[in-house]
Amino acid sequence: MSTASAAAVVKQKVEAPVHPMDARIDELTDYIMKNCLWQFHSRSWDRERQNAEILKKTKELLCGEPVDLSTSHDRCYWVDAVCLADDYREHYPWINSMSKEEIGSLMQGLKDRMDYLTITGSLNEELSDKHY
Amino acid sequence: MPHHEFECSKVIPERKKHAVIKGKGETLADALPQGYLNTIPGSISERGCAYCGAKHVIGTPMKDVIHISHGPVGCTYDTWQTKRYISDNDNFQLKYTYATDVKEKHIVFGAEKLLKQNIIEAFKAFPQIKRMTIYQTCATALIGDDINAIAEEVMEEMPEVDIFVCNSPGFAGPSQSGGHHKINIAWINQKVGTVEPEITGDHVINYVGEYNIQGDQEVMVDYFKRMGIQVLSTFTGNGSYDGLRAMHRAHLNVLECARSAEYICNELRVRYGIPRLDIDGFGFKPLADSLRKIGMFFGIEDRAKAIIDEEVARWKPELDWYKERLMGKKVCLWPGGSKLWHWAHVIEEEMGLKVVSVYTKFGHQGDMEKGIARCGEGTLAIDDPNELEGLEALEMLKPDIILTGKRPGEVAKKVRVPYLNAHAYHNGPYKGFEGWVRFARDIYNAIYSPIHQLSGIDITKDNAPEWGNGFRTRQMLSDGNLSDAVRNSETLRQYTGGYDSVSKLREREYPAFERKVG
Numbered sequence: 001m002s003t004a005s006a007a008a009v010v011k012q013k014v015e016a017p018v019h020p021m022d023a024r025i026d027e028l029t030d031y032i033m034k035n036c037l038w039q040f041h042s043r044s045w046d047r048e049r050q051n052a053e054i055l056k057k058t059k060e061l062l063c064g065e066p067v068d069l070s071t072s073h074d075r076c077y078w079v080d081a082v083c084l085a086d087d088y089r090e091h092y093p094w095i096n097s098m099s100k101e102e103i104g105s106l107m108q109g110l111k112d113r114m115d116y117l118t119i120t121g122s123l124n125e126e127l128s129d130k131h132y
Numbered sequence: 133m134p135h136h137e138f139e140c141s142k143v144i145p146e147r148k149k150h151a152v153i154k155g156k157g158e159t160l161a162d163a164l165p166q167g168y169l170n171t172i173p174g175s176i177s178e179r180g181c182a183y184c185g186a187k188h189v190i191g192t193p194m195k196d197v198i199h200i201s202h203g204p205v206g207c208t209y210d211t212w213q214t215k216r217y218i219s220d221n222d223n224f225q226l227k228y229t230y231a232t233d234v235k236e237k238h239i240v241f242g243a244e245k246l247l248k249q250n251i252i253e254a255f256k257a258f259p260q261i262k263r264m265t266i267y268q269t270c271a272t273a274l275i276g277d278d279i280n281a282i283a284e285e286v287m288e289e290m291p292e293v294d295i296f297v298c299n300s301p302g303f304a305g306p307s308q309s310g311g312h313h314k315i316n317i318a319w320i321n322q323k324v325g326t327v328e329p330e331i332t333g334d335h336v337i338n339y340v341g342e343y344n345i346q347g348d349q350e351v352m353v354d355y356f357k358r359m360g361i362q363v364l365s366t367f368t369g370n371g372s373y374d375g376l377r378a379m380h381r382a383h384l385n386v387l388e389c390a391r392s393a394e395y396i397c398n399e400l401r402v403r404y405g406i407p408r409l410d411i412d413g414f415g416f417k418p419l420a421d422s423l424r425k426i427g428m429f430f431g432i433e434d435r436a437k438a439i440i441d442e443e444v445a446r447w448k449p450e451l452d453w454y455k456e457r458l459m460g461k462k463v464c465l466w467p468g469g470s471k472l473w474h475w476a477h478v479i480e481e482e483m484g485l486k487v488v489s490v491y492t493k494f495g496h497q498g499d500m501e502k503g504i505a506r507c508g509e510g511t512l513a514i515d516d517p518n519e520l521e522g523l524e525a526l527e528m529l530k531p532d533i534i535l536t537g538k539r540p541g542e543v544a545k546k547v548r549v550p551y552l553n554a555h556a557y558h559n560g561p562y563k564g565f566e567g568w569v570r571f572a573r574d575i576y577n578a579i580y581s582p583i584h585q586l587s588g589i590d591i592t593k594d595n596a597p598e599w600g601n602g603f604r605t606r607q608m609l610s611d612g613n614l615s616d617a618v619r620n621s622e623t624l625r626q627y628t629g630g631y632d633s634v635s636k637l638r639e640r641e642y643p644a645f646e647r648k649v650g
């Protein structure tokens with residue numbers, strides 16, 4: 001359990017990654033932050049997995065690529081990805097006119113930003129607690 | 133995101149790290165309040181203890197169980213009935229509370245004999261109930277009573293009963309949240325996997341972190357059943373003890389209050405491979421998305437869509453009636469833990485309110501991350517506030533309403549800020565489409581209550597204005613600035629549901645869906 005002892009290990013501020021499509025990444029990030037919950041699991045390894053899997057599937061959906069649904073965990077990531085991809089298409093119509101390559105780069109930038117805000121740059125001192 | 137120092141807490145400098153104001157262009161990586169730390173001596177916290185978190189929040193909503201506290205009656209009294217988690221078995225768990233009534237002499241000579249006698253007495257008094265949970269308290273933990281040994285003894289003597297022991301005395305954590313954690317882990321360690329359930333359908337879930345406040349669980353389970361989903365267990369509102377022993381057989385954990393129950397979902401994923409899906413049962417769009425996600429997971433999205441379409445058509449015009457009248461009203465969103473992030477964004481989007489502050493009594497930094505992420509710029513976020521800080525914030529922010537628990541709520545009333553009970557609700561349930569309209573209705577009723585015309589006058593002052601303006605009704609107050617089009621709209625209407633929106637669900641017949649697998 002992380003209690004008073006955790007306070008001693010105050011996390012240091014880390015610099016944010018930079019990407020040429022920063023303004024658009026800001027919008028997409030803000031949408032996730034305001035509307036989703038999957039990015040805030042309680043431990044860093046869970047956040048890494050959630051960000052990687054859900055954003056990978058979101059990118060595949062936006063690019064019209066096949067999505068792996070072979071396990072129940074895949075299906076669970078996929079349902080969050082479907083809602084996010086649909087909302088992105090509706091709220092940010094510019095995404096519909098992007099090429100696959102552009103979407104790929106945009107989504108990589110988004111993943112880097114999300115990893116920064118929720119993991120590497122996060123000031124949450126409980127992320128590295130070994131137990132749930 | 134600068135930390136915020138309260139004038140009243142200047143004498144407790146450590147408090148500065150527990151509050152921030154969300155600044156323009158700033159992110160979660162710039163500042164985050166401290167959280168889940170021991171309350172600083174001198175700060176009069178509004179928190180509960182770890183025993184309360186385990187028993188009152190999570191254990192007691194289980195409906196077919198004798199819940200007994202091993203300790204003085206005071207601990208028990210404070211965890212009895214103050215949260216309205218109803219159940220469909222005549223509210224057994226709310227009607228009765230049990231304590232071993234430990235006194236000074238037991239502290240000296242031990243209280244194990246007393247405990248055993250109480251357990252047997254309670255089972256005899258309620259012969260139809262065969263399940264029990266026992267909660268450790270500070271006094272009995274300190275004298276070292278071995279509750280497990282006594283429970284084992286009784287189970288040997290009475291093989292028809294089953295007992296769960298929760299070892300979470302008041303001091304076992306910084307707040308009630310320590311107790312949430314302890315009971316999650318204790319339940320999965322002791323009880324999950326000890327009952328094999330009957331699986332009746334293709335789609336099986338555990339509904340986790342849902343406590344059936346005024347019927348929330350029953351509203352959500354109604355949707356699930358209409359979709360042909362078997363709800364194996366609810367952790368724990370309106371949940372049955374044996375259902376919760378069978379959690380290992382679900383296909384999906386649907387998690388509502390991650391603050392109090394993510395631990396068991398994480399463990400169920402690691403130990404039994406069950407995925408965790410976090411949902412929002414509050415608000416039209418988040419709820420619709422949640423039902424859709426569960427539907428998609430099982431390949432039955434069409435069933436979810438039919439429910440969403442029907443419910444939105446029925447209730448949206450009523451939600452919008454309130455939205456028009458709540459537009460721009462300032463809210464301090466000061467619940468215990470998870471509601472600060474469940475509600476922060478959606479009450480702005482769907483009710484037109486403006487969140488000026490979020491706080492959490494016992495949340496962790498993870499809850500602040502979620503809450504601050506969902507708020508707008510300028511929002512004041514406070515961890516574990518004390519009463520003076522609460523008053524100072526009300527003075528500074530001048531909210532139109534505060535959504536909080538009943539202790540700070542009563543304080544707010546004294547400074548004439550309307551308060552709505554965010555914990556036990558005023559006239560819930562608030563989950564579900566209809567519930568969300570009831571919530572909007574209660575907020576509207578609180579803000580525009582005609583009583584404020586009178587309560588705002590300080591009659592202790594010699595020069596208090598005289599009451600002579602005539603009495604204005606709630607709607608006269610709320611409709612003054614509305615356009616004619618809105619005021620006379622033929623589509624928008626006030627809430628038309630009944631006083632009791634839950635009992636009718638208990639009578640409902642559900643469609644039978646053919647099973648794919650045998």
Ligand code: SF4
Pocket residue numbers: 181182183184203206207210268269270271301302303
């Ligand atoms: S802190 Fe200890 S004595 Fe006080 S209510 Fe909690 S368990 Fe009982």
